[in-house]
Amino acid sequence: SSELTQDPAVSVALGQTVRITCQGDSLRNYYASWYQQKPGQAPVVVIYGKNNRPSGIPDRFSGSSSGNTASLTITGAQAEDDADYYCNSRDSGTNHVVFGGGTKLTVL
Amino acid sequence: QVQLVESGGGLVKPGGSLRVSCAASGFTLRDYYMNWVRQAPGKGLEWVSYISSSGTIYYSDSVKGRFTISRDNAKNSLYLQMSSLRAEDTAVYYCARERVGIVGYYYYYMDVWGKGTTVTVSS
Numbered sequence: 001s002s003e004l005t006q007d008p009a010v011s012v013a014l015g016q017t018v019r020i021t022c023q024g025d026s027l028r029n030y031y032a033s034w035y036q037q038k039p040g041q042a043p044v045v046v047i048y049g050k051n052n053r054p055s056g057i058p059d060r061f062s063g064s065s066s067g068n069t070a071s072l073t074i075t076g077a078q079a080e081d082d083a084d085y086y087c088n089s090r091d092s093g094t095n096h097v098v099f100g101g102g103t104k105l106t107v108l
Numbered sequence: 109q110v111q112l113v114e115s116g117g118g119l120v121k122p123g124g125s126l127r128v129s130c131a132a133s134g135f136t137l138r139d140y141y142m143n144w145v146r147q148a149p150g151k152g153l154e155w156v157s158y159i160s161s162s163g164t165i166y167y168s169d170s171v172k173g174r175f176t177i178s179r180d181n182a183k184n185s186l187y188l189q190m191s192s193l194r195a196e197d198t199a200v201y202y203c204a205r206e207r208v209g210i211v212g213y214y215y216y217y218m219d220v221w222g223k224g225t226t227v228t229v230s231s
Contacts, residue, residue, distance in 0.1 A: 033217035035153070042202055042224060043153065048217035049209055086153050090216055095166055097143060097155035097216070 004032075004087050004100035011106040012077045020072045020103045022087030029092045032070035034063060037084045037102075046085075047072055074105075082107040110134035110220055112203050117225030124193050128225050130186040130203030135220075138181045141206035143218060144188045146199035146227075154199070157188065158206065171197075193229045200224040 004024040012018035022032055031050060035043035045054055047063035060075045070089075074081055087100040116128040130142075144156040157167045157177040165177055176189040186203050204218035 029213060031211075031213050031215035033215065035218070037153075042221040043204075043218070044221070045217050045219055048207075048219075049215040050211050050213075054219065084152075088153075088217070090214070096168060097145075097158060097166075099145075099153045099155060102152040 004089060004098050006085075006087060006100040006103045008101065009104045009106070011108055012074070013108050014079060015076055017073065017075045018077055018105065020074075020085050020105065022070045022072075022100045023068055024089065024098070024100075025068055026089045026091050026098060027065060027068050027070050030089045031065060032063070032087045032089050034061075034070075034072045035086045035088060036081075037086065043086065077105075077107050079107050081105060110205075112205065112220055112222035114201065114203055114222040114225035117201065117227045119228045119230065120193055121231050122194060122229055124229070125189070125191040126193065126227060127187055127189045128201050128227065130188075130222055132184045132186070132205075135205070137179060137184045137186060137205075141208065141216070142179065142186045143204045143206055144177060144186075145202045145204055145218070146197075147202070147224075148196070148199040151199075156201070159186070190227070193227075195229050198227060198229050200226050 033048040036046045037043040046061045051063045062073045064071045085103045111133045113131045120126045143158040174192045178187045202224045203222050205220040
């Protein structure tokens with residue numbers, strides 16, 4: 001089965017730029033989507049497709065992809081961006097949905 | 109207002125059964141891919157199952173043969189029937205609407221999530 005690999009934890013200074021990555025073979029065939037989850041809340045999609053932001057998501061969030069790696073970049077991180085972030089895609093062999101293990105982002 | 113509301117969670121003994129529900133409002137559930145995603149305490153998101161708009165169904169390996177996803181179009185609701193429950197099935201269960209698109213590559217994303225319902229499997 002396909003897996004998506006994320007760094008468990010990343011930190012960034014307030015106002016600086018941070019990149020969160022997601023690696024997996026399925027990303028050669030599908031774009032990743034990215035979700036933000038804060039404690040006690042349901043996930044919220046922040047990036048989908050090539051680099052699309054749903055309405056209400058700040059433009060400091062952006063996405064990119066190269067080969068088997070997808071990236072979520074936050075340019076000018078804010079205190080409210082302190083959260084867990086998950087990538088998500090499809091396994092082209094099984095059609096199963098796959099999630100990365102999640103990255104805990106700490107804004108210092 | 110587009111919304112998903114889960115219900116039916118609770119405490120169940122190992123080996124027992126439970127059905128959780130997800131009521132949709134503001135859209136027609138059968139027109140979308142609908143997923144169940146769970147999150148064990150302190151853990152990450154784990155996909156459980158989905159039903160496509162055409163009725164195609166998939167399950168994760170961890171629940172295949174024990175869980176059944178279904179929908180009731182008249183009630184605009186999604187269900188997950190869980191049997192032979194194990195301690196490791198303890199989690200918050202979310203239902204989520206999924207969209208699909210293509211721009212060169214296909215992309216899928218879950219744009220609407222419920223608040224979740226908690227299932228605890230314990231003796």
